[in-house]
Amino acid sequence: MEKILQVKDLELSFNTFGGEVKAIRGVNFDLYKGETLAIVGESGSGKSVTTKSIMRLLPENSAEFKNGEILFGGRDLTKLSDKEMQKIRGKDISMIFQDPMTSLNPTMPIGRQITEPLLKHQKIGKEEAKKVAIDLLRLVGMPKPELRMKQYPHQFSGGQRQRIVIAIALACNPQILIADEPTTALDVTIQAQILELMKDLQKKIDTSIIFITHDLGVVANVADRVAVMYGGKIVEIGTVDEIFYNPQHPYTWGLLSSMPSLDTDEAKLYAIPGTPPDLLDPPKGDAFALRSEYALQIDMEQNPPFFKVSDTHSAATWLLHPDAPQVEPPATVIERMKKFPGSRYYEGGAI
């Protein structure tokens, strides 16, 4: 498959009054054409920062690339000038944000907000752009689009606004669409509609999606592949089945165990103990070891490298080292692994 975006050894820090916050500490991943890659992790794990750094939307005076590159169309996005970046934003890569209530300009009719990227990136006139905008609104399922072009954001509901934001993002048929928790701020029923819409549109315009979320239910629903982030690093990456049914990293185990499900008997929901690491002063070895009951001596000293589980699946944990002891994952995870062909608990059958 064609790699459309490659993130290599990306390191990024924020310079704050308190010191240097190492928000991203060596992130690697590829994005393939037409796929949906979900990035999951808790708040502060660096998932939003990673995508914002691809778009170069971080405050220039405090965020600083320390290392690595972001390759897109043969160019390193970290090295582009502002002008060059403006030509990519909204045209080749576009973005949907978390809160539709605040991501539209309150004093500009939505029609103008949709035509803005069209007029900017495509050589078309105002009338033409208006027609395209109306088509876009229809595409995202907005009834009576002609009438709504002149209305202001406050005249739309949250779900409708997110549809408008999606219309803006799709205006120039981008190659990559970054969705930063696009359903978090919405009601559950609306969430499902928006997710359906995004899946639908992806098929129609063949774009790759990076989908950021902390909701594993959403991930299972939309993603082809999943990257799990913790403490500014990707700790495990694989196809959605591999992550859900053959997870290797204790943090992924923790995430999956803390996911509520109807068929678990346990009355008490599992919670990962402790708090995310302080990225002002990141721990030396495995950042998750301090919260993990599977910690090894070496976790305290050395950062685990990536160990390959399959061609598509790798995880950064010392537990995969040949010398490491066998450990028992949590019961709920074993239950899952029983269904995955190739896992050591496989009992036959299919997922």
Place this chain on the structure above:
Amino acid sequence: MARYIGKRLIYMVITMALIATFTFFLMKILPGSPIASADKLSPEQRAVVEARYGLDEPLPVQYFDYMFGLLKGDLGISINQFKGADVTDLIISRMGPSAQIGFQGMVLGTIIGILLGMIAALRQNTWVDYSSTLVAIIGISIPSFVFASLLQYWFGLKLEWFPVALWKDGFMSSVLPSIALAMFPLATAARFIRTEMIEVLGSDYITLAKAKGASGSEIAFKHAIRNALIPLITVLGPMTVSILTGSLVVEQIFAIPGIGEQFVKSIMVNDFSIIMGTTIFFSVFLIVVILIVDILYGVIDPRIRLSGGKS
């Protein structure tokens, strides 16, 4: 919206009636006679003078006469300062210079203030920002009469660029007083716009605009400025108050034949009808300005426009 304006208008009338009543009775309990030379007059002469101004009538009659007069726009007649002159005419005749320096000061101050605030926000935490903040703090802190005195001493007396305390040279005479009055609106606008701009620039929709590929200037001019300017309307009220307050002293310092100067003089000579008339005139002016500001805000901000005018 119509209901909102209606409600506001009713409040305005009540407030005005209260102010007029309040002013009227305060003037009546003031120590001393309203007639300056009362002590020197014989009782007969005094009665004649009092009858001329209607001061011999019982208090309720005087009160209702005054209130009915107000309805017709009649603010009474001057007793001491301009014997027998109509207060309404006196105020109207003095409006020109006051309006001129007030308007010039307001416009000058607001425009420069907006520019300063915007530049400061766009160049946040640079020397441009710091010097604009300094100007704003000084503008808010230094009272207009101190500033006016300074201007007069330096540009009037020392450098002789502008006429001193003479309202004869038309526009040239109005320059220094206008600058003195402009300081507060300037500082207020600069501070206000800076905070608003910084907040707007940090908002999600600006990030979205950036994500669309908009350039720095497109973001500033197409998206940020309008959103930052709208709330400025809310401080137009306090700015007008400051111009009015300032005009009392600034007109005094630059000897401008305006309403403020006349008001201060009438306080000195206890000309009750002018004090009352001017008080009521100022009140009406400010209340109307604040009403207009509130309505304007509802009209301009689409978020408020449809939700009935209440924020």
Place this chain on the structure above:
Amino acid sequence: MTQNLEKLPKGSFERITVDTKQAERISKPSVSFWQDAWMRLKKNKGAIVSIILFGLIVIMSFLGPIISPYEPNAQTITHANLPPKIPVIENLGILDGTGTLGGKEVDLYEMKNVEVNYWFGTDGLGRDMFSRLWKGTQVSLFIAFVAAAIDMLIGVIYGGISGYFGGRVDDIMQRIVEILTGIPNLVVVILFILIMDPGILAIIIALTITGWTGMSRVVRGQVLKYKSQEFVLASRTLGASDSRIIWKHLMPNVLGIIIINTMFTIPGAIFFEAFLSFIGLGLQAPDASLGTLINDGYKLLQYQPHILAFPAILLSLIMICFNLIGDGLRDALDPKMKD
């Protein structure tokens, strides 16, 4: 994904038990709201310099009249209209007692046979400007502080009651405030000054008669906001009394904004006092306040600019200090609040 699996020492793969309580530990020492605010305030250089400067001004306002050998109101006609003369500094060619007389630079002290020094000069009645200035500052600050304290007291009580009890009480109280705030402050102050005997008391009453409405609105808004929040509801369900809710839950949250608001009321009061004195409605001679001194100085601006300069500079300094302290406190106590 190259990995170097060889060099790891023995024992690296021992299982260890991490105390999960260790992971729950809070890495930074906990600071109270006020400690946090103080730390933030300390970082604000403008505010800290202003606090120190203002402290010095307050000390001088008491010390000044004492260290000056002259009484603030004592007149020495033969020493009238002397420019400032300060020992030591006079050698620099400034503040050396020279002034222009008939277009010529002369040492007025020599000419008038004055042996002593007046640091800030004298006024037209030969009164020592130095002691008058500090005495005037004392009076101005006194008026401002008392007025601000009264505003605060009335405003907090009125706004607190209105916001806390809500409903009908709030409705009526708010209608009253709406009408009161409709009346321009300037007009009320001038009218009240007119009917009272001019003096410190009259100015304070005039300033506070409607001045408290601003504070009451802010307090009401805050109380309304907090009283419906969960922590107050929780406390109420647990049977807390009204007074306990007010003092233990609402007050600590509203206190910050009360302080900020007061810090902006004080310069407002200083300004109004000076303003009233300037248009002749303030203190009456021979008492001095910064406003009356500026008024006196303005009249002699052309010939004796020093009489205006010192009180004008001091007044401006105090105002700047207060605005900077107010800004600093606002940022420290409520980082999200803006103008």
